[in-house]
Amino acid sequence: MSSADTSKIPNSLQEHWMPFTSNKDFKENPRLITGAKGVYLTNHKGKTMIDASSGLFCNPFGHGRKEITEAVSKQLEQLDYCQPFQQGFGGSFDLATKISRHTPGNLNRIFYSICGSSAVETAIKISIAYHRARGESQRFRFVGRERGYHGMNIGGTSVGGMINNVKTFANVLMPGVVHMRHTHLPEHKFISGQPETGAEIANDLERIATNFGGENIAACIVEPIAGSTGTLVPPKGYLKKLREICDKYGILLIFDEVITGWGRTGSAFASQEFGVTPDIMTMAKATTNGVVPMGVIACKEEIYDAVMDASPKGAVELFHGYTYSGIPVAVAAALAVQDIIEKEDIFNRAKEMSLYFQKGLFTLKDIDVVENIRGYGMMGGIDMKTNVKPGKAGFECFKACYEVGVNFKATGDCLIIAPQFICEKKHIDEIIDKLRTGILNYSKNLKN
Numbered sequence: 001m002s003s004a005d006t007s008k009i010p011n012s013l014q015e016h017w018m019p020f021t022s023n024k025d026f027k028e029n030p031r032l033i034t035g036a037k038g039v040y041l042t043n044h045k046g047k048t049m050i051d052a053s054s055g056l057f058c059n060p061f062g063h064g065r066k067e068i069t070e071a072v073s074k075q076l077e078q079l080d081y082c083q084p085f086q087q088g089f090g091g092s093f094d095l096a097t098k099i100s101r102h103t104p105g106n107l108n109r110i111f112y113s114i115c116g117s118s119a120v121e122t123a124i125k126i127s128i129a130y131h132r133a134r135g136e137s138q139r140f141r142f143v144g145r146e147r148g149y150h151g152m153n154i155g156g157t158s159v160g161g162m163i164n165n166v167k168t169f170a171n172v173l174m175p176g177v178v179h180m181r182h183t184h185l186p187e188h189k190f191i192s193g194q195p196e197t198g199a200e201i202a203n204d205l206e207r208i209a210t211n212f213g214g215e216n217i218a219a220c221i222v223e224p225i226a227g228s229t230g231t232l233v234p235p236k237g238y239l240k241k242l243r244e245i246c247d248k249y250g251i252l253l254i255f256d257e258v259i260t261g262w263g264r265t266g267s268a269f270a271s272q273e274f275g276v277t278p279d280i281m282t283m284a285k286a287t288t289n290g291v292v293p294m295g296v297i298a299c300k301e302e303i304y305d306a307v308m309d310a311s312p313k314g315a316v317e318l319f320h321g322y323t324y325s326g327i328p329v330a331v332a333a334a335l336a337v338q339d340i341i342e343k344e345d346i347f348n349r350a351k352e353m354s355l356y357f358q359k360g361l362f363t364l365k366d367i368d369v370v371e372n373i374r375g376y377g378m379m380g381g382i383d384m385k386t387n388v389k390p391g392k393a394g395f396e397c398f399k400a401c402y403e404v405g406v407n408f409k410a411t412g413d414c415l416i417i418a419p420q421f422i423c424e425k426k427h428i429d430e431i432i433d434k435l436r437t438g439i440l441n442y443s444k445n446l447k448n
């Protein structure tokens with residue numbers, strides 16, 4: 001800490017219990033971010049770093065977007081809050097219309113929540129409400145997938161498949177959840193794009209339906225590309241198979257697009273990119289460029305209609321919602337994002353840049369401590385060799401990279417790379433160069 005500008009460090013770091021953080025490690029050697037503009041972050045040591053994970057996938061349109069700041073400020077002056085139950089304001093309806101222009105198929109009914117986790121909980125509840133409305137209350141089971149991440153509420157933790165997130169809470173998780181195997185096979189080595197093998201893993205859903213009765217399963221939830229476990233790209237044909245099995249048994253298919261939504265794959269959603277339409281889709285993060293929390297759940301029209309039709313006029317049809325469901329500031333930020341998407345042709349921009357990014361990413365293949373690389377669109381995962389520090393390699397490598405000026409998220413032994421869509425080629429070059437330096441420094445420290 002000797003070179004730190006201590007004026008930027010709070011008097012005490014003890015009271016704040018930080019999320020998903022090695023609190024003890026951090027408090028000995030804090031990494032405080034003091035500013036952000038475009039693709040760059042500044043830390044408390046005054047060092048500029050390039051943001052290689054779009055701030056947890058939240059800010060693909062760049063930090064400090066004036067249009068968003070102005071929209072939020074204007075909204076605060078005009079209407080700072082209005083209760084979302086039994087009343088509303090125009091913006092949330094306008095936003096729903098705009099979002100529905102991008103969603104696949106007829107996923108045109110939009111519910112708002114407050115983050116990705118609450119979007120997943122909402123999707124789970126809507127699935128149950130839909131089946132119940134149609135007289136199929138026996139459908140209580142949910143199918144998730146190993147190495148899936150669906151947020152940290154009880155429902156999302158239950159259907160998720162990241163061991164450390166589950167272990168501590170195992171005795172309070174939802175009953176009736178079954179997991180399919182993940183799709184990452186040993187032969188999936190250094191593949192950019194979709195692996196050719198592994199589509200048959202979707203038959204896990206068929207087996208689960210056979211074992212437990214397909215008529216008892218409410219929904220199957222997957223991230224089209226598993227993001228938090230390091231860009232596990234679905235094998236060719238895998239998602240289509242899941243769709244077919246869901247259709248066969250009347251199971252709802254939920255795509256959790258909290259990461260893949262809003263251009264990460266080069267299409268609006270991974271659904272369009274892979275040509276498979278789910279019944280329900282969740283979004284968060286980039287919806288507001290991460291500046292105000294917001295979750296979105298898009299449902300097929302028939303799901304909405306079934307729930308509406310099951311209740312008499314004047315009754316609340318769905319007993320679910322949040323104090324902060326679609327509040328004015330979040331809506332204002334999301335509407336500003338919609339303008340940016342349109343004006344800057346964001347999806348095509350992401351698609352074009354992804355070719356350059358993928359090429360750069362795979363140049364890191366020659367580094368000794370790199371075990372594997374996966375990538376799709378503007379997403380990449382780099383696995384570190386685990387023979388020295390299994391489970392810790394990602395974090396140790398992240399720290400080495402942070403020191404050389406590239407910031408991202410690491411999980412377990414994997415580095416998660418997700419550049420902003422506004423990146424130019426020179427920014428991608430900078431990310432890749434700094435990753436190389438950081439990873440090599442990490443590797444040298446291992447040998448010392």
Ligand SMILES: Cc1ncc(COP(=O)(O)O)c(C=O)c1O
Nearest residue numbers: 115116117149150151256258259
């Ligand atoms: C696919 C997916 N679903 C849900 C979530 C949870 O979102 P939040 O942290 O906003 O609750 C995340 C967060 O990373 C995610 O990646």
